[in-house]
Amino acid sequence: MSVEAIDKKRGSGEELPPDWRTMPHGIRIGRYTDADFLKLEYEKLWSKVWQVACRVDAIPEPNDYTLYEIGDSSVIVVRENANTIRAYHNFCPHRGTALAEEQGTFPHGNIICPFHGWRWNTAGENQYVLAREEFKQGKLLASDVPLAAIHCVEYEGMVFINFAEEPQPFEHFIAPIKELMEKLIVGEMRHYWWKKIDVEANWKTAQEAFFEGYHVPATHPQLEPDGAEFIYGENIEGDFHFSHHAVAYDAFERGHGRFYAGKQTAMQGEMRMVNPVDPVDAMADRLQLLVDGMDAQVLQPDVDIVRSMKGKEIPEGSTLGAEYVKALYGDAAAKERPLGAPEPDVLEMWGGEIFMFPNICMLFHGGNMMMYRAIPHRNDPNRCTFEIFSTRTLPASAPRQRAEQIQVTDTDDPEQVYEIPRQDLGNIPRLQRGMRTGAMKQNWLASYNEKIILNMHQELDRYLVD
Ligand code: FES
Ligand SMILES: [Fe+2]
Incomplete structure (x- = not known):
């Protein structure tokens, strides 16, 4: 569906089961508690929305990487150089080993699989396959086994990624x-x-x-003592000028x-x-x-x-x-x-x-x-x-x-x-x-x-x- 068509659907959510609907004056509770709703969010939201994978200060220097993990997805966000940041699905194309853990720096920009030692550079290009002659009758090319790239945009000190193959334009989103x-x-x-x-x-x-700010007097009484006194104190008659009014x-x-x-x-x-x-x-x-x-x-x-x-x-x-x-x-x-x-x-x-x-x-x-x-x-x-x-x-x-x-x-x-x-x-x-x-x-x-x-x-x- 086009971006414009999505925008036109004014989110009535009427196609959803009643327990999952957004209504004009409230939200159905199933949206917060149902495992199937969470599943639907993974399928339909997280799979195609622009999302902040990290702040750039998590990867300030070339070869620095960090992981972004959401659902079953694990994403390596790596700085290739001062101007380029890339994102890859965190798996080895050989047999699947997760290539990185937590946060760190790839020495010399080498991303090395700890299982059999295949190697990539930070641009995601395969650099080494042990016993290459044994794969694809000796015809395995670097281009057969690149790291699986994910769309990635750096904006205002954050790295945004999008799992969709053809994401909506970032500019439209932001x-x-x-x-x-x-x-x-x-x-x-x-x-x-x-x-x-x-x-x-x-x-x-x-x-x-x-x-x-509506929760401030009740949740943070020290920030609005007079309002808290009105809520929790003896004087519950009349009205009070709560700061959320401003x-x-x-x-x-x-x-x-x-x-x-x-x-x-x-x-x-x-x-x-x-x-x-x-x-x-x-x-x-x-x-x-x-x-x-x-x-x-x-x-x-x-x-x-x-x-x-x-x-x-x-x-x-x-x-x-x-x-x-x-x-x-x-x-x-x-x-x-x-x-x-x-x-x-x-x-x-x-x-x-x-x-x-x-x-x-x-x-x-x-x-x-x-x-x-x-x-x-x-x-x-x-x-x-x-x-x-x-x-x-x-x-x-x-x-x-x-x-x-x-x-x-x-x-x-x-x-x-x-x-x-x-x-x-x-x-x-x-x-x-x-x-x-x-x-x-x-x-x-x-x-x-x-x-x-x-x-x-x-x-x-x-x-x-x-
Ligand atoms: S699983 Fe990565 S090199 Fe074998
Ligand atoms: Fe708060």
Whole structure:
């Protein structure tokens, strides 16, 4: 089916069995819990969607490789040279041995099978076959046994792959969020840390917990204490001005989306003072909660810049937020650290998120980005792996550090998972647990605060019914 025809199918999902349907106001639970639905996703979504195999900082030098594993697929992503990255199915054409494990560097660019020693270069060309004369009556050519290449595109610091033989054009896939990603200089982000967490939840359950700000007062009470008091405290009458009221949501074509702070952030000159203490302290303390709670998206140097403004006068007509932005840009310029242009389009994304279909979230502040990736389990719809990448721009002269993944062994360990994601990851398995009772038929989605979830499922349906 053509790309245009897929786009036209407005994801009603009516062709799917009733338990698997996306409805205008909610999602049927079978989409999160049925093994057959996971199978269908593998057949129809993962087999032909552009997906992030790795960030380029996992393979900074020629011959560096990393593995991307999803379902039964295992993909070697290897850097051939400064400008070329290639992706191959991870098997030996002789008898099938997986050619690589985890992450590493192919010495001298030789990809050698550990079973009988056949050899390829990083361009995927066969270089050596032991006792070649025994194969195909001595006529085995290098071109008979190349590595099995996979379509692969490098874009904004990420390597995207597509398992389809003839994938939809990458440009078409990325178009709705391309300008935003480029303005936010996603490609300039560098590795800070990267963790992988095994989660007892469907991959969609896990990622959808990061699609909205609506959960903040209940899940992260420290970030909205007055709202939490309203929810958990004695005073349950009346209404409360929750901060999610200020969050704006956009659902984009092709399943992508975003949320952002609109015009009501400190950076845009708006600062709602809950406790009218010193505004510099208030802003710094708030950002410090994010540093201590995530060590990603907002980082300690950003808070230090706020604190350095203490006692300085705010010029007439300016605001603390605007002065902070100025100070941050001044600091970055002095260090030759790249930042996106300080346009309203960029500043309003500070504290916001871009969701890239089907499974990537990117959250921004200043020159930092936190990225999430949810990968389905091979055959269990109630499990997934969830990764957190903390990245930031660095001065141009800073050495390139290779990104290596750290496996989290205990989600409850505050040393391994910081407070804010720990709170999210505390609820996510509970969501899945509730859905597995079998008594729940569908969830209910807020038409505005949860619109990115619906949009994601509608796009998923376009793939599934194709
Ligand atoms: S299986 Fe790889 S060389 Fe034999
Ligand atoms: Fe959260």
